[in-house]
Amino acid sequence: MKRALCLCAVLLDSRKIVPMASNLQNLVNNFKDWKFKSPPSYASLPIDSNPDYTTPTAVKNAVFSLVPTQPISGNIRLVCASEDALKDILDLNPDVAESQEFIDFITGKILPEGGLCVSHRYGGYQFGFWADQLGDGRAHVLGEYINSKGESWQLQLKGSGETPYSRFGDGRAVLRSSIREMVASEACYFLGVPTTRAAALVVSDEKSVWRDKNYSGMTKQERAAVVLRLAPCWYRIGSLEILTMRKEHELLKKLCDFIIKEHFPEIDYESEDKYVTWFKRVAHKNLDMVATWQGFGFTHGVLNTDNISLLGLTIDYGPYGFIDHYYQFYVPNTSDDGGRYAFNKQPTILIWNLEKMYKAMAPILTDAQKQQIEEFLPTLNDYVERKVLETYLRKLGLHQCQDGDEKFVHAFLELMQQKMADFTATFKQLGELNPQEFIDKNSTENKWSLNKLADSGETWKNWVQKYEQRLASEGVTEEERRARMSTVNPAYVPRNWMLQEAIADAENDDFKKVKFLLEVLRRPFEVNEEAEKQGFSSPPPTWSYGLKLSCSS
Structure with a gap:
């Protein structure tokens, strides 16, 4: 192990990692023995190394910034961990989550061998308006891990400190939003929704983070928390947009080529039409994803272009919600006064975002490629409508349209x-x-x-x-x-009222409900006797109707 500040040396380490066996007997039992792949693939992309990493900066000609984590202080406790993510993705014995080394890792105190700690630069359209540079304002990609299945996963901490992209934020996340992200990530995975994963969550006993939860002018101190998130990569539509807006076209091409080569091996990298093929693949993946959302009543809440994954994964669980009584105009986000991201608008918003992706790619496309994409775009509405229809037909026990x-x-x-x-x-x-x-x-x-x-x-x-x-x-x-x-058709989804009760207990250091939610939602289609006793499939309590969330986290 080494301190998170000792980052640059990993670029010199070309050590090969031998994949571990996938059976339970060969899971890693001591976190000190767990290592990242070195160097990570993203090390080949431009990384800004401005030493003043805690000051908001207009980063140029880089995809990442080299930024160490800033560990949260106080007495740190493990709130919960995903047994499945630890075993199936990270090859870790779930018992490792209780070790001090693992907790220190989630806190941001130590970085395993082979790690390269960076924050990602991106921009985005927020609520329809260009917001310029955004980026990972409180998140750090720690490194890449090649698991025993040969899968490549990037580990990211959320709530781990300031970066050049913090925009005068404090780089922290609070317990309530972190619990919501942890539970939703794992719940969506087991429902069958394409999603990033969450492996573990820790919290400090100190109330050191100031937040105005309801934007009412009533700020209060809350406890800092950190979530360990997992994804094959974290590139978004906004990753391309910032480069186009800043006219960094050479880097735009390099990033697009890199993503295609590293994350879309099925695409012929030498093909003249690789960008067109890639755009079509990204479009269909995202529309397939939103069709699954519609089938579970899931409403993301903040479908800005910086929250749209180029892998078609659900990312950045902020003020989301699962519909209780059906209402097609359901909006879970108090900030969305106009209902831009309402449940029924999610498919068309995804298409709007994909059109922005095309515009971001335009500087590296030939006229022929542009024409192909422009002929493809009008097909997306019919495509997603059919996918959503097929989703509902399956929910009714039907297969044919x-x-x-x-x-x-x-x-x-x-x-x-x-x-x-x-x-x-x-x-x-x-x-x-x-x-x-x-x-x-x-x-x-x-x-x-x-x-x-x-x-x-x-x-x-x-x-x-x-x-x-x-x-x-x-x-x-x-x-x-x-x-x-x-x-x-699941028996259980993470309804807001369930999360609210779990959060209330967790604020008082009782994490049993959070852990129980994770356990029940691992098998959402199976009736759980204890969940039935707690009313998980009963009518939601009256106090929960109209419950909305803000972006304040």
Whole structure:
């Protein structure tokens, strides 16, 4: 181990890391033996080494800045860790998370051998307006790890101190937002949503971070926390935009070439149309991702271009929310007064962002390549609409797209909205009864959300009749329908009220609810007896309706 300040020497280390075996017996049991790949692939990109790393700086001609972490102070405690991320991604025995060496690592006190601590430079459009340089204002990429499966993962701390991109921020994250990110990252992964991961979370006992949670002018001190996040890489649309806006076109080309070569091996790197192919791949990956969001009622909250991954992953969990009673205009973010990033607008916003990606790439494209992309862009709306439709059909136990399905699904969602039926519970309960029972009040009596639809009289009966006809036209048996629906309709999602209760306890050093949430959400499609007792699939408490989050974290 070495201190986080001792960073530059790793560039000289060309030591090869031998992948570790994936079985449990060969997991790393002592964190002192765990090492990064050296050098990381991103070391080949320009890295700014301005020693005044805590002063906001207009960085030029660089993709990263060399920045050491600034460890949080006080008595540090491990809030929780993801057993799956530790084992399956980092080849670590989960017991390692309790060790002082691992906690010091998450705190930012030490950097394992082979690490190269940097913060990423990017820009972005925020709420539709160009915000210029943004970057990792409180995050540090520590290094790359090649696991026993041959996968490359970049480890990043969030809340680990100031950088040239802090914009006069303090470089810290607080416990409440860190818990939300930790839980959501892992929950989305197990739901099947493309996402970054979170491996562990630590918190200080000192209230040293000033925050105005509700932008009410009432600032207060909160406890600093740090999350260890994992992703193959952290490049965003904004990573390209800042280079175009600053007219750093040579570096723009270098970065695009690098990302294609390192992270899209299926693309022919020598092809004249590699940029077009890459753009199409990024577009479809992101639209596939947003289609999964729609299927779980997930609303990101801040879909700025700096929050759109070039790998099509869900990143930067800020004021997100999972819909309780269905409302297509649901907005979880108090800062989004105009509803720009409302649930129903997410697909079109992703397309808007992808158009900005094309504009960012334009300086390195030929006229022929531009024409190909411009002919491709108008296809994206139909593409994502079909992907979202397919998502809803699967939730209803159907696989084939047929004429009239758009109206069929829309009618169901419209009825859910009118009756304020719960998004997650309704789909789950549909898979627990026969369609003939949907209109029987005695059968739906114990299905609290589906029962709301059963109160809709003829409108509901007509929809159920069409549903039965639709199942018959596809030849779906009742056994097949239930089996299909059980795999795509979760019993549990991380609802705001669950997180709020876990956060309240964690503020008092009781982390049991956070850990329990992580455990339940590892198997979101399975009924958990204790989760049922705690009301995880019951109607949300009345105090939780209308609960929104701010960007203050």
